[in-house]
Amino acid sequence: MKVALFVTCLNDTLFPDTGRATVSLLERLGVTVEFPVGQTCCGQMHINSGYRKEATTMMRGFLGAFAGYDAIVAPSSSCVGTVRHQFPTLADEAGDPGLTRDVEEVSPRIYDLSEFLIDRLGVEDVGAYFPHTVTYHSTCHSRRGIVLGDRPYRLLRAVRGLTLIDLPNSEECCGFGGTFSVKNPDVSVAMGSDKVRHVRETGAEVLVAADRSCLMHLGGLMSRSRGGVRTMHLAEVLAQTEESQAGHRHGRAS
Amino acid sequence: MSRAFIGMPAFPVGAKEALNDPQLRSNLRHATTTIRDKRSRVIAELPDWEDLRLSGAAIKDDVGRHLDRYLEQFEAEFTAAGGHVHWARDAAEANRIVVDLVRATGETEVVKVKSMVTVECALNEALAEAGITALETDLAELIVQLAGDLPSHILVPAIHLSRGEIREIFLENMSGVRDDLTDDPADLAGSARTYLRKRFMSAKVGISGANFMIADTGTLVVLESEGNGRMCLTLPETLISVVGIEKMLPTWSDLEVFMQLLPRSSTAERMNPYTTMWTGAHADDGPKNVHVVLLDNGRTRALADPVGRQALRCIRCSACLNVCPVYERVGGKAYGSVYPGPIGAILNPLLHGVDNGPVERSLPFASTLCGRCFEVCPVRIDIPEVLIHLRGRVVEETHHGVPGPEELGMRAAGFVLAKPGLLGAAQRALGLVARALRHRSTIGALPIQGWAANWTGARDIPVPPRQSFRRWWRRSHKTQPPTPHTAQQTRSETP
Numbered sequence: 001m002k003v004a005l006f007v008t009c010l011n012d013t014l015f016p017d018t019g020r021a022t023v024s025l026l027e028r029l030g031v032t033v034e035f036p037v038g039q040t041c042c043g044q045m046h047i048n049s050g051y052r053k054e055a056t057t058m059m060r061g062f063l064g065a066f067a068g069y070d071a072i073v074a075p076s077s078s079c080v081g082t083v084r085h086q087f088p089t090l091a092d093e094a095g096d097p098g099l100t101r102d103v104e105e106v107s108p109r110i111y112d113l114s115e116f117l118i119d120r121l122g123v124e125d126v127g128a129y130f131p132h133t134v135t136y137h138s139t140c141h142s143r144r145g146i147v148l149g150d151r152p153y154r155l156l157r158a159v160r161g162l163t164l165i166d167l168p169n170s171e172e173c174c175g176f177g178g179t180f181s182v183k184n185p186d187v188s189v190a191m192g193s194d195k196v197r198h199v200r201e202t203g204a205e206v207l208v209a210a211d212r213s214c215l216m217h218l219g220g221l222m223s224r225s226r227g228g229v230r231t232m233h234l235a236e237v238l239a240q241t242e243e244s245q246a247g248h249r250h251g252r253a254s
Numbered sequence: 255m256s257r258a259f260i261g262m263p264a265f266p267v268g269a270k271e272a273l274n275d276p277q278l279r280s281n282l283r284h285a286t287t288t289i290r291d292k293r294s295r296v297i298a299e300l301p302d303w304e305d306l307r308l309s310g311a312a313i314k315d316d317v318g319r320h321l322d323r324y325l326e327q328f329e330a331e332f333t334a335a336g337g338h339v340h341w342a343r344d345a346a347e348a349n350r351i352v353v354d355l356v357r358a359t360g361e362t363e364v365v366k367v368k369s370m371v372t373v374e375c376a377l378n379e380a381l382a383e384a385g386i387t388a389l390e391t392d393l394a395e396l397i398v399q400l401a402g403d404l405p406s407h408i409l410v411p412a413i414h415l416s417r418g419e420i421r422e423i424f425l426e427n428m429s430g431v432r433d434d435l436t437d438d439p440a441d442l443a444g445s446a447r448t449y450l451r452k453r454f455m456s457a458k459v460g461i462s463g464a465n466f467m468i469a470d471t472g473t474l475v476v477l478e479s480e481g482n483g484r485m486c487l488t489l490p491e492t493l494i495s496v497v498g499i500e501k502m503l504p505t506w507s508d509l510e511v512f513m514q515l516l517p518r519s520s521t522a523e524r525m526n527p528y529t530t531m532w533t534g535a536h537a538d539d540g541p542k543n544v545h546v547v548l549l550d551n552g553r554t555r556a557l558a559d560p561v562g563r564q565a566l567r568c569i570r571c572s573a574c575l576n577v578c579p580v581y582e583r584v585g586g587k588a589y590g591s592v593y594p595g596p597i598g599a600i601l602n603p604l605l606h607g608v609d610n611g612p613v614e615r616s617l618p619f620a621s622t623l624c625g626r627c628f629e630v631c632p633v634r635i636d637i638p639e640v641l642i643h644l645r646g647r648v649v650e651e652t653h654h655g656v657p658g659p660e661e662l663g664m665r666a667a668g669f670v671l672a673k674p675g676l677l678g679a680a681q682r683a684l685g686l687v688a689r690a691l692r693h694r695s696t697i698g699a700l701p702i703q704g705w706a707a708n709w710t711g712a713r714d715i716p717v718p719p720r721q722s723f724r725r726w727w728r729r730s731h732k733t734q735p736p737t738p739h740t741a742q743q744t745r746s747e748t749p
Contacts, residue, residue, distance in 0.1 A: 014718055016721065054665065175622060187269050190583045
């Protein structure tokens, strides 16, 4: 199985640890991952902000970079949703039958990390060790967009040492919403503050999600108010092992 | 006298104002969460809910495809039954028709059934200009009217007001109200009933909208909870109904589907208390002069938009408002137009055009695209899909001339993100920023205008990493051959 990593432009640029964790997790599970260097961005921000022409150019780049792989894994449910649900419409609009064919070829092969682990690899226990209290925010794109269902919860429950606490009001949006966060900052922050309040109510040390973008928003709010809750992508938690934890402790002590 | 939605600010401005009102936040949270929970319970009772949604959507799509035929069929049936049909291209035409009809009766007072479409037309204001007083008889509409306020919800227009606030409004503006009025809901409703009864008995003209009109029988249908609507629909001598042309149902039996969809989605009831239906006029029963004004006012414009036309399925239940996290925090008035919430964010720009003004331009962006509205919509309007589509139309149809900072930024980002080499260069530049900020992990409030300030006003941003993922990969996976499939790579690139 030829597996490509779509790291996403946000992780590539601002959160490389999420990409590295995805690679180390998949390699630990025996998957050889390739990183097609022609990749950039799926165009989500541009589509959702109305810049469809730019998004179509990015889509063409994406289809070129990821042609020929059996599976494309991305640690981002919203980017997977874009490839799955928006690409067909963009290709239709372009009126280019070749483009539509490429979308039909590539789109069904993309997986969010949780989907790939559970549906393609058939693993729930990835051998991770993370002795911390965690709460999970099911982002809108993972919940209602690509419908990850209970997959992330099953993966987290199988992590040794991890205590998972339910997040109250988990069906509600965190208020990030892509460029909504800067075009309507007041509403975005109002929604985010309510989400942060629920996160704090759980008493968890770590807030986990399948999208770095929502975590950037919530993490930014918590950091500003010195909230004392860390944010981690699901991949980063699943990549942790006893050795990495020991190394982490050792590294800190020295 | 109520005010019309004219000259309202764009959404971000209205929203900011609303967010600063803690009483509003608390009223909205309480009201929306209560009705949301009730709705989930009554919908869970129906095992065929999904089939009902599909049927509702299919019937309404058929109406859109054959609207011309159904409208003429309705006109023929309604006229044959003794009613009068008028056609109005826009709000001004509808108002003129209604004013002329009321004037012909010689009356200067009319009683009104709660109706969104007459708010859309600003009919009350047009009547007032003609010296005619319109009295709202729906309890919540009456509250809003007495307060000189604007409705903020499709179904519960006074949702933004608490009982204490309503008591104040009654004491100040309702003639004949008892001085010892309490804020007990039964007491408030009782005083409104006393106030309204006298007017029902003397009213000669009633004005309404309609929830549905049925083509094959020529019937109009109004659903309501209080019975005040039925008073207005049956007691006066003249009844004038203003109805948007999309309210059509092809046949009487189609009503079966919507009588299940609407009450559960709107008031979270299995069945609404009052359903009034009338077909033309009858010599010995009800109003003698029965008129219907069929209103376009942008509906054919919306119908011409292949993605947006699904919004015309809307039956004004307001389930999307009640689940919307944005609506819950800002209320209806922030949307600056008659239809608030998620449906308003698509309906107003579709009816009036995205280039109509700042409100219509801002509304498609008044959503995080969280998708809850689509989940609950009884006629399956994919509101996020339409929002994204309209955002594209805003950029395409309203960005002319010198681009603003937002457009420049998005175009530049698009240029960089289209080329791996440029993205890599941008990341290396960010790496230099990271080195310069080596003692920090986050960046706080930035003193520059625009999106950066909007983000950092309340949120830190992480300091960029010293090396991007791409750079780390190149360094750590040197042995791996370059990406295969180079032949296919160029296949779908722009020529």
